[in-house]
Amino acid sequence: MHDQDRRSPSAGESGEHLAPVSYLPWVGSSDPRARSTAEDDVAAASDATGDEPEETGAERDERIDRLVVNRLRRSSLSVAEVRAVLVEHGLDDGEVEDWLERYERLGYLDDARLAEQVVHMQAVRRGRGSSAVITELTRRGIDGEVAHSAVAAIDHDAEVGNAVAVAERRARQLGGLDRAVAERRLTAFLMRRGYPSDVVREAVASALPRRPS
Structure with a gap:
């Protein structure tokens, strides 16, 4: 097979820029x-x-x-x-x-580049935790080492911030519940979103501040 010069295609629907593509x-x-x-x-x-x-x-x-x-x-x-x-x-x-x-x-x-795109889409834009991002990368066939390297780039403070934003939106739907019930439901919700337990605790505490006694 012989190489030829390629032309650059337009960006994909998601806004992510792909490498130039033309027919072989x-x-x-x-x-x-x-x-x-x-x-x-x-x-x-x-x-x-x-x-x-x-x-x-x-x-x-x-x-x-x-x-x-x-x-x-x-x-x-x-x-x-x-x-x-x-x-x-x-x-x-x-x-x-x-x-x-x-x-x-x-x-x-380029699986490494794709992994970075998936991390941004899942964590930043969709508010999912690191374990959910790993699951998505695995589903798409990304090598485990490449996947974990991409997820490791998620800053802890940034992940907490994402979790807090998700938790606060969810907490608005739990306003009529007893605090203990609201905590359990919000915790379960964030765990399903793929956030680690320490991040979940911080997010729940921030979204459901304790009332002064």
């Missing part, structure tokens, strides 16, 4: 007239035989590459997610590794 060089001519002529030839052959022409290796590569590229344009993918797409579409182990190596080398796939 082995998938046919860039000349639209040549492509049109080839398509006419295929159509003519189909009409003559009455059957759909068998897909060539180059046509298969183009189809799969278009699928992967379209998904990368919509959102970032992990190496594991792209591997699953390639396997699903019939590439053997050697072909899969060749395609993955190329996508990584050209900067289209």
